[in-house]
Amino acid sequence: MSLIYILDLCAVSVCAITATLEARRSELDMFGVLVIAVIAGIGGGTVRDLLLGRLPVYWVHDATYVAVGLVASTLTFFLIRHLRVPKNFFLIPDALGMALFTVIGTRVALNLDVPWLIAALMGMITAVFGGVIRDILCNEVPLIFRTDIYATASLVGALMLIGLDDVGVEHNLALMLAMFGTVAIRLAAIRWHIHLPRLREMN
Amino acid sequence: MSLIYILDLCAVSVCAITATLEARRSELDMFGVLVIAVIAGIGGGTVRDLLLGRLPVYWVHDATYVAVGLVASTLTFFLIRHLRVPKNFFLIPDALGMALFTVIGTRVALNLDVPWLIAALMGMITAVFGGVIRDILCNEVPLIFRTDIYATASLVGALMLIGLDDVGVEHNLALMLAMFGTVAIRLAAIRWHIHLPRLREMN
Amino acid sequence: MSLIYILDLCAVSVCAITATLEARRSELDMFGVLVIAVIAGIGGGTVRDLLLGRLPVYWVHDATYVAVGLVASTLTFFLIRHLRVPKNFFLIPDALGMALFTVIGTRVALNLDVPWLIAALMGMITAVFGGVIRDILCNEVPLIFRTDIYATASLVGALMLIGLDDVGVEHNLALMLAMFGTVAIRLAAIRWHIHLPRLREMN
Numbered sequence: 001m002s003l004i005y006i007l008d009l010c011a012v013s014v015c016a017i018t019a020t021l022e023a024r025r026s027e028l029d030m031f032g033v034l035v036i037a038v039i040a041g042i043g044g045g046t047v048r049d050l051l052l053g054r055l056p057v058y059w060v061h062d063a064t065y066v067a068v069g070l071v072a073s074t075l076t077f078f079l080i081r082h083l084r085v086p087k088n089f090f091l092i093p094d095a096l097g098m099a100l101f102t103v104i105g106t107r108v109a110l111n112l113d114v115p116w117l118i119a120a121l122m123g124m125i126t127a128v129f130g131g132v133i134r135d136i137l138c139n140e141v142p143l144i145f146r147t148d149i150y151a152t153a154s155l156v157g158a159l160m161l162i163g164l165d166d167v168g169v170e171h172n173l174a175l176m177l178a179m180f181g182t183v184a185i186r187l188a189a190i191r192w193h194i195h196l197p198r199l200r201e202m203n
Numbered sequence: 204m205s206l207i208y209i210l211d212l213c214a215v216s217v218c219a220i221t222a223t224l225e226a227r228r229s230e231l232d233m234f235g236v237l238v239i240a241v242i243a244g245i246g247g248g249t250v251r252d253l254l255l256g257r258l259p260v261y262w263v264h265d266a267t268y269v270a271v272g273l274v275a276s277t278l279t280f281f282l283i284r285h286l287r288v289p290k291n292f293f294l295i296p297d298a299l300g301m302a303l304f305t306v307i308g309t310r311v312a313l314n315l316d317v318p319w320l321i322a323a324l325m326g327m328i329t330a331v332f333g334g335v336i337r338d339i340l341c342n343e344v345p346l347i348f349r350t351d352i353y354a355t356a357s358l359v360g361a362l363m364l365i366g367l368d369d370v371g372v373e374h375n376l377a378l379m380l381a382m383f384g385t386v387a388i389r390l391a392a393i394r395w396h397i398h399l400p401r402l403r404e405m406n
Numbered sequence: 407m408s409l410i411y412i413l414d415l416c417a418v419s420v421c422a423i424t425a426t427l428e429a430r431r432s433e434l435d436m437f438g439v440l441v442i443a444v445i446a447g448i449g450g451g452t453v454r455d456l457l458l459g460r461l462p463v464y465w466v467h468d469a470t471y472v473a474v475g476l477v478a479s480t481l482t483f484f485l486i487r488h489l490r491v492p493k494n495f496f497l498i499p500d501a502l503g504m505a506l507f508t509v510i511g512t513r514v515a516l517n518l519d520v521p522w523l524i525a526a527l528m529g530m531i532t533a534v535f536g537g538v539i540r541d542i543l544c545n546e547v548p549l550i551f552r553t554d555i556y557a558t559a560s561l562v563g564a565l566m567l568i569g570l571d572d573v574g575v576e577h578n579l580a581l582m583l584a585m586f587g588t589v590a591i592r593l594a595a596i597r598w599h600i601h602l603p604r605l606r607e608m609n
Contacts, residue, residue: 029399031355032348046254051452053461055256056315063318112462115469132543137335139344141545145438152437196435232602234558235551249457258459259518266521340538342547 008104011097012041012065013072018090019134020076026138030077036137037073038066043130048105048122052112091190092183098150099157099182101127103175106158116162123158124151149189152196157182211307214300215244215268216275221293222337223279229341233280239337240276241269246333251308251325255315294393295386301353302360302385304330306378309361319365326361327354352392355399360385414510417503418447418471419478424496425540426482432544436483442543443479444472449536454511454528458518497596498589504556505563505588507533509581512564522568529564530557555595558602563588 019040023033042059049057059065105126109119128144128151135142144151161178169177188194222243226236245262252260262268308329312322331347331354338345347354364381372380391397425446429439448465455463465471511532515525534550534557541548550557567584575583594600 027344028348031399032345035348035354050253050456050461051463052466053463055253055258055461056317057254057256060255060317060321063320066320066324114462114466117469117472118466121472136339136542137345137348139342139545141433142438142543145434145441145543151441196437230547231551234602235548238551238557253456258456258461259520260457260459263458263520263524266523269523269527339542340548340551342545 004104007100009064009068011100012069014090014093014097015041015130016069016072017076018094019131020073021080021085021090022134023138024080028138033077034070034073036134037076038069039137040130040134041069041072042066043133044101044126044128045105045130047129047133048108048126051125052109052114052122054108054112092187095153095183095186096179098127098154098186099179102154102157102182103161103178106161106178107175110162110165116159116166119162120155120158123161124154127151127154149185149194149196153182153185153189156185207307210303212267212271214303215272217293217296217300218244218333219272219275220279221297222334223276224283224288224293225337226341227283231341236280237273237276239340240279241272242340243333243337244272244275245269246336247304247329247331248308248333250332250336251311251329254328255312255317255325257311257315295390298356298386298389299382301330301357301389302382305357305360305385306364306381309364309381310378313365313368319362319369322365323358323361326364327357330354330357352388352397352399356385356388356392359388410510413506415470415474417506418475420496420499420503421447421536422475422478423482424500425537426479427486427491427496428540429544430486434544439483440476440479442540443482444475445543446536446540447475447478448472449539450507450532450534451511451536453535453539454514454532457531458515458520458528460514460518498593501559501589501592502585504533504560504592505585508560508563508588509567509584512567512584513581516568516571522565522572525568526561526564529567530560533557533560555591555600555602559588559591559595562591 016037019037020033023036028036042065046057046059049055102123104123106119106123108126109122114122131144132142157178160181161174164174164177165171219240222240223236226239231239245268249260249262252258305326307326309322309326311329312325317325334347335345360381363384364377367377367380368374422443425443426439429442434442448471452463452465455461508529510529512525512529514532515528520528537550538548563584566587567580570580570583571577
């Protein structure tokens with residue numbers, strides 16, 4: 001088991017946990033919460049694999065991903081009544097998970113020799129589409145299309161990784177730097193409420 | 204034409220018919236109803252085939268599935284005005300169709316040697332994702348995430364099939380028993396209003 | 407670069423531009439608008455490729471499609487404040503783009519020897535599913551399921567192409583005629599407010 005595999009499983013858990021916490025307000029039953037939590041964790045990589053034709057998708061022959069998502073969501077579902085989770089407790093794990101998904105997705109696409117623009121998109125899709133599907137299933141306009149810099153941080157991180165690879169920076173160092181950049185942009189956006197212009201506001 | 208093929212087509216029809224009946228209240232035009240009915244019938248197996256990489260998806264080279272869905276939905280669309288369908292008329296055909304989709308989907312996945320957890324998921328996806336896509340297209344939170352035991356019945360049926368296969372029960376007998384279990388759980392849940400806990404209710 | 411390739415890129419731009427214009431009212435930020443515009447442009451062909459198993463999907467190895475969509479949407483996003491676009495300005499380009507997507511999608515499917523019904527569906531999916539995904543992401547019931555003849559025009563065009571091919575009409579002529587038919591039906595439907603029956607109205 002490589003370090004990146006373990007980190008990947010951690011990122012899946014974080015996504016599943018935050019999705020479970022968010023589902024609290026909704027009318028979902030326990031089953032619905034579990035399904036949506038698992039989809040939030042593995043949905044991004046699934047869409048990436050479908051578009052790139054890496055089939056079956058990555059979690060079909062390794063049930064660990066789904067199992068980890070299920071366990072994380074179930075524990076959260078039951079612990080949630082007894083624990084008070086501070087509102088911002090997951091902001092940093094979430095930013096780290098998003099950064100990790102970004103670099104993994106970008107690397108996967110680069111290994112298939114796709115153009116850099118597409119590789120960056122695949123990194124971003126891996127990082128954010130789990131959340132997009134989660135929001136669609138909950139019948140909401142996906143959060144990432146409305147809120148402060150989230151997908152944009154992922155996109156910048158993916159472009160950093162591609163640029164660093166291109167100028168010959170060592171693979172693992174490039175990975176670390178790109179992740180650091182993604183997390184820094186994301187946390188800065190939260191801290192100072194940086195967000196992109198809206199059409200409405202511009203008129 | 205094997206028996207299972209004919210039953211499969213029947214299950215597609217039932218899904219298409221119930222989707223047409225449900226679409227009655229909405230603002231969809233006839234075309235929209237037809238499309239959503241067909242998607243309700245073949246959507247689950249389509250998602251399963253995409254995730255497993257069984258491409259093209261199963262209905263591409265055999266137009267019968269789509270044709271059967273179209274005919275069933277069109278007939279329902281026009282007959283609906285002249286016939287009074289009792290509210291619960293389709294509960295049993297629907298439970299049977301769901302059980303059949305479950306065992307077909309699970310078997311398909313088992314034949315590809317995926318882990319048992321994934322095979323069970325694929326059975327459930329085959330049975331319920333047609334309805335999930337139907338509800339998303341109608342802009343509703345998918346029913347199965349909110350309502351009494353539906354997807355759970357499918358999941359239990361899939362696990363039964365896997366367990367029975369594992370202990371060496373004859374293939375067709377295992378199939379029958381798993382279908383019977385699924386239908387029984389589903390109908391019991393309807394009869395006695397059994398449902399899973401909701402986070403909201405637990406707090 | 408063939409003529410059809412250039413026309414295809416034009417159709418992607420038109421979809422991206424109209425999606426950007428429509429996103430004006432929503433609460434999306436600039437990033438969300440760009441993503442939804444690109445998805446509106448390439449989503450239909452993506453779904454077609456997934457279902458047919460033509461993987462990776464068509465825009466993975468040719469970034470021009472995504473780039474054209476991004477540029478068209480970005481320009482629209484900024485020009486929108488200074489230009490007054492007449493409400494019906496894009497009706498004709500949109501009908502042309504839809505017709506082009508229809509014939510391209512149908513031809514792609516016919517080349518894979520699928521049954522005619524499936525080929526016609528694939529033409530329609532290519533033409534309309536970009537808009538369906540756009541509407542789902544914006545949390546609306548997809549327009550094509552509610553409004554006057556749109557997907558129906560595409561379906562008729564696809565069937566025309568298949569019929570003309572079948573009776574031996576020369577390939578490019580068949581293509582032109584089918585596109586002309588699609589555009590004519592679409593514009594006639596707009597002009598005379600032709601629409602399909604709704605269940606509600608029939609009762």
